[in-house]
Amino acid sequence: MTVQISSKLLDGSVLGLLSVKDYYGYALTQEVQKYIAVSESTMYPVLRRLKSNGLVTTYDEPYQGRNRRYYRITNLGLNHLKSISLEWSQFKNSVDTMLRGDIHE
Template sequence: MAIQVPTELLDGCVLGVLTRQDFYGYALTQEVRQRLPISESTLYPVLRRLKKNGWLTTYDEPFQGRNRRYYRLTRTGQIQLTVIREEWGDFSQAVTTLLEGDQADD
């Protein structure tokens, strides 16, 4: 897939994954990568920004002598996800209409 994912959509994808359960960074990257071609170096700045905005919180859990940092969706993050979902619906419909070209209503 050569299409670049806009920042707000990537934010929404991460928030959406975190509605199912908390994830540590690497596992979260793998979840998103199942559908979108992103790297860990792309995702970690997104996680920092989402945390800074108050949409995520973090906590550490020990694992094999090290700590894993887990990410959890906040109430504010749930609200932001709702906003992104609504905006995505409008945007997706507009792009689909434009891409279909000859089928668009005049």
């Protein structure tokens, strides 16, 4: 089944991964793609938006003569992740209830 993922949920997914460790752009895209079908061209605008909203910061590290731009979650990003996680949990529980037919009239 293919499900369209909202930008808020995609933001939360990226922030969730960054809450564990810093990633450079390509590696982060690869990690997200393990769980969600998303293109590289989708990921970089997400990262720019997260940075412009103060949810992540960046730093560069040299690698084989070039720089890799790493992304790090901020405290604001951690708080936003908690908010998204709570919303997702409530939504998921509601959908699970309906899928089980566990509704009360």
